[in-house]
Amino acid sequence: MSEISKAYNPSEVEDKWYAKWVESGCFKGVIDRSKQAYSIVIPPPNVTGVLTMGHVLNNTIQDILIRRARQSGKCAVWIPGTDHAGVATQTKVEAELRKQGLSARALGREKFIQIAKKWRDKHGGIIIEQLKKLGASCDWDRLVYTLDDDYSKAVLAAFVKLFKAGYIYRGKRMVNWCPVNLTALSDEEVIMKPMKSKLYKMRYEIAGEPGRFLEISTTRPETIMGDTAVAVNPDDARYAEFVGKFAVRPFPRAEIPIIADKYVDMKFGTGVLKITPAHDAADFEIGCRHNLPVVDVMNPDATMNELAGEEFCGLDRYAARELAVKKLDEMGLLVAVEDYENNVGYSERGDVPIEPRLSDQWFMRYPKVSEAKAAVESGAIKFWPARWEKVYAHWLDNIRDWCISRQIWWGHRIPVWYRKGVENPDINNPEEVYVGVEPPPDAENWNQDEDSLDTWASSWIWPFATMGWPDADRQKELGTDFFYPTSDLVTGPDIIFFWVARMIMAGLEFMPGQMSARIPFKNVYFTGIIRDMQGRKMSKSLGNSPDPLEIIAKYGADGLRFGVMSCAPQGQDILFSEERVELGRNFCNKLWNACRFRRMAGGGADNSSLEKILARLDTSKLDADDHGILSSLLKCAEHIGRDYESYQFNSITQRLYSFFWNDFCGWYLEVSKARMEDASARETVLAVQDICLRQILLLAHPFVPFITEELWHAMGYGGEGCFIQNVSPEFAEAFDAAGLYVDESAAADVELLKDFATKARALKAQFDMGSRRDAQFCLQPADAGKAELLRANVEKLKKLVGASGFSISESGLDAPVSITSLGSLFIDLSSGVDAGAELLRLQKERDKLESAVKSTKARLSNGDFVSKAPEKVVEGARRQLEDLLAKLAEIDSLMGRLSK
RNA sequence: GGGCGAUUAGCUCAGUUGGUUAGAGCGUCUGUUUUACACACAGAAAGUCACAGGUUCGAGUCCUGUAUCGCCCACCA
Numbered sequence: 006m007s008e009i010s011k012a013y014n015p016s017e018v019e020d021k022w023y024a025k026w027v028e029s030g031c032f033k034g035v036i037d038r039s040k041q042a043y044s045i046v047i048p049p050p051n052v053t054g055v056l057t058m059g060h061v062l063n064n065t066i067q068d069i070l071i072r073r074a075r076q077s078g079k080c081a082v083w084i085p086g087t088d089h090a091g092v093a094t095q096t097k098v099e100a101e102l103r104k105q106g107l108s109a110r111a112l113g114r115e116k117f118i119q120i121a122k123k124w125r126d127k128h129g130g131i132i133i134e135q136l137k138k139l140g141a142s143c144d145w146d147r148l149v150y151t152l153d154d155d156y157s158k159a160v161l162a163a164f165v166k167l168f169k170a171g172y173i174y175r176g177k178r179m180v181n182w183c184p185v186n187l188t189a190l191s192d193e194e195v196i197m198k199p200m201k202s203k204l205y206k207m208r209y210e211i212a213g214e215p216g217r218f219l220e221i222s223t224t225r226p227e228t229i230m231g232d233t234a235v236a237v238n239p240d241d242a243r244y245a246e247f248v249g250k251f252a253v254r255p256f257p258r259a260e261i262p263i264i265a266d267k268y269v270d271m272k273f274g275t276g277v278l279k280i281t282p283a284h285d286a287a288d289f290e291i292g293c294r295h296n297l298p299v300v301d302v303m304n305p306d307a308t309m310n311e312l313a314g315e316e317f318c319g320l321d322r323y324a325a326r327e328l329a330v331k332k333l334d335e336m337g338l339l340v341a342v343e344d345y346e347n348n349v350g351y352s353e354r355g356d357v358p359i360e361p362r363l364s365d366q367w368f369m370r371y372p373k374v375s376e377a378k379a380a381v382e383s384g385a386i387k388f389w390p391a392r393w394e395k396v397y398a399h400w401l402d403n404i405r406d407w408c409i410s411r412q413i414w415w416g417h418r419i420p421v422w423y424r425k426g427v428e429n430p431d432i433n434n435p436e437e438v439y440v441g442v443e444p445p446p447d448a449e450n451w452n453q454d455e456d457s458l459d460t461w462a463s464s465w466i467w468p469f470a471t472m473g474w475p476d477a478d479r480q481k482e483l484g485t486d487f488f489y490p491t492s493d494l495v496t497g498p499d500i501i502f503f504w505v506a507r508m509i510m511a512g513l514e515f516m517p518g519q520m521s522a523r524i525p526f527k528n529v530y531f532t533g534i535i536r537d538m539q540g541r542k543m544s545k546s547l548g549n550s551p552d553p554l555e556i557i558a559k560y561g562a563d564g565l566r567f568g569v570m571s572c573a574p575q576g577q578d579i580l581f582s583e584e585r586v587e588l589g590r591n592f593c594n595k596l597w598n599a600c601r602f603r604r605m606a607g608g609g610a611d612n613s614s615l616e617k618i619l620a621r622l623d624t625s626k627l628d629a630d631d632h633g634i635l636s637s638l639l640k641c642a643e644h645i646g647r648d649y650e651s652y653q654f655n656s657i658t659q660r661l662y663s664f665f666w667n668d669f670c671g672w673y674l675e676v677s678k679a680r681m682e683d684a685s686a687r688e689t690v691l692a693v694q695d696i697c698l699r700q701i702l703l704l705a706h707p708f709v710p711f712i713t714e715e716l717w718h719a720m721g722y723g724g725e726g727c728f729i730q731n732v733s734p735e736f737a738e739a740f741d742a743a744g745l746y747v748d749e750s751a752a753a754d755v756e757l758l759k760d761f762a763t764k765a766r767a768l769k770a771q772f773d774m775g776s777r778r779d780a781q782f783c784l785q786p787a788d789a790g791k792a793e794l795l796r797a798n799v800e801k802l803k804k805l806v807g808a809s810g811f812s813i814s815e816s817g818l819d820a821p822v823s824i825t826s827l828g829s830l831f832i833d834l835s836s837g838v839d840a841g842a843e844l845l846r847l848q849k850e851r852d853k854l855e856s857a858v859k860s861t862k863a864r865l866s867n868g869d870f871v872s873k874a875p876e877k878v879v880e881g882a883r884r885q886l887e888d889l890l891a892k893l894a895e896i897d898s899l900m901g902r903l904s905k
Numbered sequence: 906g907g908g909c910g911a912u913u914a915g916c917u918c919a920g921u922u923g924g925u926u927a928g929a930g931c932g933u934c935u936g937u938u939u940u941a942c943a944c945a946c947a948g949a950a951a952g953u954c955a956c957a958g959g960u961u962c963g964a965g966u967c968c969u970g971u972a973u974c975g976c977c978c979a980c981c982a
Contacts, residue, residue, distance in 0.1 A: 011942070197979085204982085223982060273981050287980040347982090361980090392909065396977065399908075403978085498977085534976090564944095571930080572917070577910085578975085580917060584931055591944045602941030651921085659919070659929070674941080763948090770948040775936050807939065807947090857926050864925095869962035878924050878963090885925050 009604060013597035015561025019711040023137055026714075031075075031728055032142045034082020036484045043074035043081040044488040046468050046526075047143065048496045048504070052087035052150060053094060053128040056135035058535040058543055058581060059497065061553045062573060065566045065708075066532065066654060067495045068141050072707040073649060074492075075142075075730045082488055084471045085143035087132070089125075089152045091416035091460040092186055092354050098124050098415070114414050114455075121415050135554060140562050140710045142730070147483070149471045151463050152417075155479065159470040160463040161420040161442045163515060168421075168440050172370045173409070175432055179286045180408050182362035184307035184322075185355030188412040189366050191459060192405065193502050195350040195359055204345035205330060206275070207338050209235060212251035212260045219244070219252055219263070220340055222274035224347060225284070226333065227325035229254065230313040231302040232261055234280040236291060239265035241276055255336055256329075257314045266291050286361050299363060307360050322360070367410035367419060367456065373513040374401055380509060380524050389530045389652045390576035393498055400502050409462045416457035423452050465507035468494075468525035469516055489516070494526040497534065498576075505529060530652050533578040543581075556586055563709035564590030570708055571658040575651075592662060593712045596705070599670055600716045603694050606681060610691060612721040615736060618695045619743035626689040628680075629798070632748045633755030634673040637664055638697055639737060639747060645704055658708060665701050672759060673697070676801040695720070696736075703734035757791075757826040758798055764825040765806045768832045772821060779809040781833035784825075785817040787891070791827040822899050824850070824892045829899065844900060851896045854889055861886045 026032060034044070045067050050060060067083060074081040098121045099109045109117045136143070149156055167173045180189040205226050208218035219235060235252045237244040244263075251260040268291055269278045282292030283301040292299060302313040309317040309325045316332075317325050333339040350359045378401045380386050381394050388394045410419060422439040423430045430437035439445045444453070466474065468491050473479030480486070490512070496505060512525035535543055543550035556565050567589030573579050611617045641664040648656045677694060680686045699722045706713040706729050717729040740747070765782055766775075774780050786792035792813050795802070799811050818831040864870050865882055 009941095012944070013942095221982085225982085268980085270981050278982055285980080285982080287982080290980085348979090396909075399978070501977095560944095574918075577918090582917080582931095585917085587944075588930065591942095594944045595942065598942035598945085600941085605941070647921090653921090656919080656921090663929075670942085671946090675946095678940080766947060767949085770936070773936085775947065776939085778939065804939085853926070861925075864963075867962055871962080873962050874924075881925065889926095 009601050011598070011601075013561075013594045013712060015563060015593070015711065016558070018715045019138075019140070019562055022711050022714045023140065026142065026728065026730075027137075027145070029728070031730065032083070032144050033146060034080070034084070034144045034484070034488065036487050037080045038487065040078060040080035042484075042487050042492075043071070043079040044084070044491040045071055045082075045493055045495070046084045046471055046491055047086060048494075048500075049086040049088040049149075049151065049464060049467065050132050051090040051093060052125055052130070052132075053090070053097070054132050056132055056139070056553050057550060058553060058569070059532075060132070060136070061139060061565060062532050062535055062569050062579065063495055063497065064136055064139060064141050065569060066530065066573075067493075068139070068566075068710070069570070069654065069707040070493055070495070071142055072710060072730050076703065076706065076732060076734055078733060080487075082147070082484075083141075083143045084147050084149065085133070085136070085141070085145060086149035086467070086471060087129070087151070088460065088464055089150070089416060091411060091413055091457060092188065092190075093460075094121065094125070095413045095415040096186055096354050109414075117414050138554060138557055138562060140566065142710070147471070151460075155473075155476070156463075156470055157417055158442055158476075159466055159474055160417045160458065162475050163466050163470075163511065164420055164458065164462070165440055165442055166515070167369060167372065170372070172372050173367060174370075175365060175367050177363060177365050178368065178408075179289045179361050179363055180366050181350065181352075181359045182305070182364065183352035183355040183357070184305065184360050185352065185357050186413070187305050189362075189364060189408050189410060190352060190359065191408050191461070194353045196353055197348040198351050199346055200349045202345055202347055202349070204274070204343045205333070205339065206341040206343070207333050208340055209252040209254065209279075209338070211247065211263075212253050214250075219247065219277050220275040221277045221279050223279055224345065225281075225326070226329040227309070227317075227322050228281040228284045228302065229279070229329055230257060230309075230317060231281040231283045231300045232279045233282060233292065233297045233300055234261050234295065235263045236266045236269050236278045236280050237263065237276060238269040238271045239267060241269075241271045243276065255338055256316075256332060262295075262297075264291075264295050264297075266294065283363055284361055289361070289363065301363060303360065303362070305362075366408050369407040369409050369462070371404055371407060371507075371510055373510045374404055376513050376520065377401060377506065377509045380513065380520060385521055386509065386524050386526065387528045389528060392576075393501060393529075393531050396498075397501060397506055400506060407459075407462075409459045410454075410456040411459055412455075413457050416460060417463055419454040419456050419458060421454040422448070423454070425450055425452055461503050461507060464504060465511045466515065468508055468512060474515065490522065490524050491526045492528065494529045495532065496529065498531045499534070501531070528652075531576055533573065533576060535579050535581050537581065551581075551583065556583065560586045560590040561593060561711070563593050563712050566710075567592055567658060567708050570654050571662070572655065574655050575653055589709075592666070593709055595666060595670060596701070596709075596712055596716065599665075599674065600698060600720055602674065603691070603698060604720065606691060606694075608688070608691050610688075610695065612695055612699070613724050615696070615699065615739045616743070618692055618699065619739060619745060621688060621692040621695075622743070622745065623689050624745060626686050627693075627748075628686075629751040629754040629758070629794075630673060630676045630680075630801070631689070631693050632751035634668060634693065634697060635740075635745070636747045636749060636752035637668045638700055639740075641668075642700065642704060642734065642736070661701070661705050661708070665705075669697055669701065672755070675805055676798075679801045679804045695722075700734065700736055702729060703732060706730060706734075754794055757794065758802070760826040761795075761830070762802060762805050764823040765802070765808065765830055765832075768821060768823050768830065769807065772832060772834060774832075778807045780807065781810055781812070782806075782808055783812045783814050783818050783820070783831045783833060784827060785814060785829040785831070787826075787828040795827055817899075817902075819902060822847075824895050829895050847896055847900050851893065851900070854893050854896065858886065858889045858893060861889060 071081050071083045102109055181195045183190055202224055204222050204224055206222050208220045211217040232254050247263045248265045250263050252263050254261050280288045280291055282289045282297050282299045300312055302309055304310050307322045309320050311318050352359045378398055381397055420442060422445050424437050427437045432438050439451060445451050469489055472485040472489055473483040508525045513523045516523040537549040564586050568586035571588060572585045610621055641660050644660050645657050677690050680690045702713045702717050714729050717723050769775055769780050784795055795811060817829055820831040820833055822829050822831050861882055871879055
């Protein structure tokens, strides 16, 4: 007995069990066609990343789902992996190189990739070990990295297939250019930030009409040098006379046409727009419509080039802006400068404003767009919470081609080769351009495209590429036909476009069969975002992001898991604080001690199966409390089952907590104490305790896997070598088979006894006897049944309340009283009672009753209520009124007695 | 400009199809080494359910509007 410590110590237990689980291979997704398949693919974290609270939330949910699936007898697999994270990793490695005074570009592609690989080897895989600490039960034999050979081939195969099908093309387009990372970005990687900037109002002179000007507003005077037109709305009468004439661009001085285009908003500013086709996406389109020349005045790093003129050449774009304004002012062309707030697109990784830039890039016209929409609309794929369906549909409705090329080296190089010596190779001519997963056989005659693919253009095939696609043998080996489509995807709504939507399109495009067989997953659970208590996003720079590993060291992984899940309502953001983890730690400690208590009672009972425990029960010895706790257990399990179906994880933690803490420990274990001294009831009580503890461990296991595994074995519930994760939490059928029927009316009596005990304790506390164990009570019973209920439970109640006795009297006492579920309960005070204070207290209670009576009476005297409300509700109200009136009468008589 | 979410006790949140006197955890206050657990036990205080209308016999719950906060989408310079 003494070897069981008073407090649960998670660290040894957790490491011990994780090692055993892995060793036994119980996380392996070994195909068993006699079972139902259940599969999850992990959202692959960055290979060089470290565990954040976001990962904790996300992966705990996945682990809960996969463990519940295993318990439910499904053949479950959770496929883990990591992502090479192209731009993000390249940026980090480049920064590292810069510290050493080196430059990636100078090193060249081969060298850089070697260095990046070393960096990956050094920092990579840490997060995998951290996920293990958290308890994640992934099938580690299936670990996939997006730059693995097999996976890379799949990425290229997807590219080649789409190219051949005409979805992928190369073209000179306006793209979002990051001047820091020197690469194009997709629209999704641009983050709009509201900025306080200036709106410059300036004027351009009309050519040949000295003294006549057009006033123009701009936020970007540094692009004046690239202006090739001035535009007005064709319906704008103010400017009709100027259309067809020319305006004078101040520097470099040139005459540019004044054109009319519907795009121009007459109501904005002066209604005149300068057109810079090379530096603005809208201007570019207008330029196309009017055949305007495109003058690019910037270098890739957003400094000005020679076309901007001598004075500007080499200046950064913001220095150029200042200079341009200064020059305008000097030339008398600056009319006004106003404060102005507008949205500026920022590069996600570079954290600088992106520059719209015309460049040659690869684009993808998305495949299966309308089917992707239909898949979610039809319910083939369900979103939790469903409101994300609208967001998803809206994006698909407005979808634009995807820029998939990146001017970086860390990633999958575009599998396109150009024949050496051919200028402007024709992409549709196989003699000049080669597209294939493998390089051309005569590689020496070809140059491969320098660009790499957007990372998301590799992870979008994740659900089936991790199962061996497109290699038929690998697919067979890894069980694509069994595990695909995956069951649940757990991810954040921030990547609904980046990843979720694209995976759906990829699955529909590349997998065979009916729609239901091609979709990548059946359910998508969107988590909230973890924030701090001030509601701020967790970030390294704010320093408000706790290190999950420190928390695990302090509270245990189970405590962290339970704590996080307890405050993670479906789809709402989570305000996280360590107090939540304390709650989880306390829950584990309580589990530990409840089991410790049971073990201290000993008994050498056979716990090796639910049937064996049930066999120890003498059903004739079951009392109201046994029925009560078993009834609560049944309801708890049933509710939890429903909560799983609707992904209400926080609700499950509440049910576990409240059943285990309040019903089981707070009441049942306490009333057990008296009955355990009664030899005839002892065995049955211990058996009921074992049933409850066993089922609690099973129900709690997905949330707190380590401690439940430990206790499962310590309590002898598992047979030799049997892990708790393989045991079904169902028990209703076993009850039936054992002839155990829960008597709900007996269970209802427990509620009366609980109320009675609380009132009795409150009376004691009120009269400063809270710590005394010898209080004497007297009940004036509401009826004979209530008197009998008290008599049957008097021993338990003495222990629970801390009383030396409960007498029963039809006439009551002249003493402080409380109206309980069993009748008027008097506390016998040897010293006199302060009648005044007592009257005051009763008056307070009377007021409460009176207002309840009033509202109930009002309802019942309302003819509409009686005639329209359901019979059940009306009947309930009647019973309630009777009850209230009886209590009121009691109070009145007591008050009458006291005031004598 | 469009869309979505939130608003319930000091704090963080439950409240499932409308139905007794709105709940929990933390925190606060009081008491307790009662034969598992002070990471505990017992008791207590604490809410005009953001606001204004409406539907209904009945609204925290449904409808309309308003306010505040947050998020997403959007090529007005």
